[in-house]
Amino acid sequence: MRASELGNLLAQDAKAVAAHLLPNGKEQSGEWCVGSIAGEEGKSLKVRLTGRKAGTWKDFAEGGSGDLLDLWREVHGLTLTQAMDEVRDYLGVHAPRFDGAAPQRPHIDKPKCQKPQSWVYRWLTEERKISPEAIAAYKIGEQSSTAVFPYIDPKGELMFVKYREAGSKKIWAEKGGVLSLFGWQAVPENDRYIIICEGELDALAWRTYGYTALSVPNGATAHTWIDNEFENLQRFDVIFLSFDMDTAGRQGLSEVIKRLGDDRCMVIELPEKDANECLMAGVTEDQMASAIGSAKTQDPDELRQASEYAEEVVSEFYPGDEAEEGIDLPWKKSHGLVRLRPGEVSLIAGVNGHGKSQLAGHIVLGAGRQGERVCIASMEFKPRKWLRRLTRQACAMTLPAPDYIRAAFKWYQDRFWVFDVTGTAKASRLLEVFRYAAKRYGIRYFVIDNLAKCGFAEDDYNGQKNFVDQLTDFAKEFEAHVIVCVHMRKGESEDKPAGKMDIKGTGAITDMVDTVATIWRNKPKEKERRKHKAEQEKIADAHKREPFDESEKPDALLMFSKQRNGEEEPTIALWFDPASFQFLGGPNKKPFRYVQYSSAGAEGPEIDWEERYA
Template structure:
């Protein structure tokens, strides 16, 4: 809940709030009057109680003014986050209760081992920042800049004042980075943000954050520069702290990676409160060194705009995609299947895939394998599996990751640690409400940067199986969600029951009506070769017959539609029982996604390709 939302709720109860905060005041007409924020009797401070200005206050002796949340902070002499928490409690609202909570094993980060020594006047670091970068002594002290004989040190504190990360930059040359491994990604500059601030700028470099401070603008710097994906992992950790700001100016560098970062930051922190700052130079420090005045910078912020609607794009932005279309051998965005023999089926951002099959044909297991492989390639996934409790389908995923039917406890723990970096769970094992699911997905995308969502399956949503219009509307919302947030969604569905399941179905057999497959970008049919399984169970087969049967695939993944691909491949797959993986050829080795040798485990079960080594 943002400060403006809490202030709006307080304004609805302005009379009660004024009496609570300033009990020694008294009512005069439409205002509550007292001497100052200290609460003594008098008339200098007035609070509007009704009308359009309800909740607005001014202290005419000091010039201070604001809304009731500002007044709460001033009267209590506390920080903005503390005021937000106290006011919400007084109002009887619980902002934390509305947030979805995801069960996952989070990565353990290390704290910096030493606190940076303060930069000293006259040192190389001090001279570099004050003379070359034009930063003032007051700014260096406010940001607690440190030093080594060769470098500037930038300490990253959290809002509570704890040191969580330290970065360095060599005075000579452009070498920079973090001082130690495995520190939590953190914004730089919390130590200099005023406690009353409800507006902040987010920029691309520590020196830029300090340059904005020279312009009297509270600023925070991202830890890993421009770009998307893992570069913006800091959002997950800073999401709650940034809720205190009503307005966020996004002022990344004026280059391609800066613009990419701007788009992701705004999508995840909220278009409603983010504004894009167009600077006349590459970054804020270049503006400072070029002599851009305080008045000019304030005018630039006043002119900052929301990001253009996603539907409105300049044709020139598509140059990379058009070039890629003429060069199909180039690496495509998104992720591929786990099967190297299939290079033409791709799961792209902004698309919806429907994967359908008959009950018991292994479609959930197949989707699990696809998801696992995507995670191994850096994709962040959120799975909504309403047919199974999380422990059950995670057990299957652990088996697929280890290639072992019954991995040791220590091995399971390592795999869960690995999954915790890239997998989130929508924990509903009964029917799920469609709108609630989309709300949680939006939160997951914004906070954690999820770029793959799995819904297993359509029949477990709060939609009547015969209500084709509602099913179509939900799938339509999924396609919009995928495009708006630039993510991929896989929706698992059932096929209509036929006379038997000896032959694969098609896209016209998907339950829910033809509209949902028409709306989808890709349609996959998953089929299990039960006839082969039944024949192999017979005890009268000779070796030749067994070998002939084993050449037949155990499953087929049939692409019935791929709107943005040039092929609709037919993928034959063989099931590996120990790992529950689907392989591209008979006798192929499964891929071991997490390598962890323990005593007593057969080496045969561990055959495969390593994805991660601990």
């Protein structure tokens, strides 16, 4: 939650907050009056209690002013970040609890360098026109003819180091660092706005012009740094984005704006390619101030001219060799028939005990193997239970060794996150956490297991419909894919597959989603297997007993009754492996080890996916 949002929450009860901070004050004509920040009696400092300006204050004697968050900071002598932490506790509002990969920590030594004095100093000041004050503020170092750019976090810890040969474009980085933003060492601790640019020299140039800026570590289109800086940027009400005025810079803006918030990101248009080129070209301070004043939010993605889609439509007719967006299901025979695409919602339906959750877990592993991040909200099981089954599937065995389990969880890191709620979760909270996950971690695949645990009564059809409608909006907004497990109505028998008309709840659910699949467990085959086993056990000579023919009929059918953006609605025959909980593409296929591991502690050889498994 940003600084202005906390200030607005405090303003909703401005009188109580003012009295809490300044108990010696008195209410007069809609204002809380005291002598000063120290809190003595008087009338020099006034806090507006009502109306449009409720929560604003001004010290007419000393000149201070701001909102109630600023007042909290001034009264207690805190930094802005410290004040925000205290106010969150006071209001009882906190960021969502989210289990995922632990924050990365650097393994890097402090570089051996000195303050720029010779060639590096001349290059920065004479060629690049950087001011000595900016060089000092950003703690730039010098190693012979090399400039050293230290990436220091807001707490003063060295996170990353980049080097650049003065006068050339030769750039390299120290190993063991964490990709983060450059320039925190120069950011005033109480600022509520910041400029983010595309290079260290641009940050120094902005400082030379009189503004503080941070720089991304590795260009406009790489966004790993957002994972590590998301919380640090929460304090800023306005983020000015000053990316290079080239194709890469413009392409990178959209993802950054989506992750950091389109309501606070403003795009700066510069007269030259970047801030440092402006500085070298003689662009004035007034011109740079005008560029900031003219900064705009990015046009809504929803408003575009039809003509802009020409090449995309051509590619729809003539796909070429480019891979289609989304992920494949785990079985080779489904490739080209079914795909889980960004911006879509899918339903997996099934009768209790027919394998919906196991199938969802199997798809999650496939997504992880294809490089996607997944968030799982399984309200039917505690996280450790759901992850136990997922680990059995990942390791392809009933009882993996403890070190193998730990290796699996190492593989999960940066792939899988868990929404840690067991029981009934409110749909609004689930969506809130999903939005946070999409912004904070760039997660694109989400699983809800299942709809019945999202806080709706069985007959609350409007609530279910509205929630699924919100899921479709969420999927489109974040280019995400949401898988929702749903129950089937109880029929006369489980011996025959059911269809989409048998899904519990309102029929509008299947109308709104993009893909509908039903998993059916072959109960007649299971009865035949049990009958065959009983008959064979009657034969005294074990050598004369015949095995059951597993190949004749599948163990399960995965039936697609809707695929809005695909041309097929296939039925996929699957065979179930009880030891690994995996569904296999054929009776002679073997379970696939998603996590390769050997008892020696090293990863084992990669197993051929198509040959062994699909």
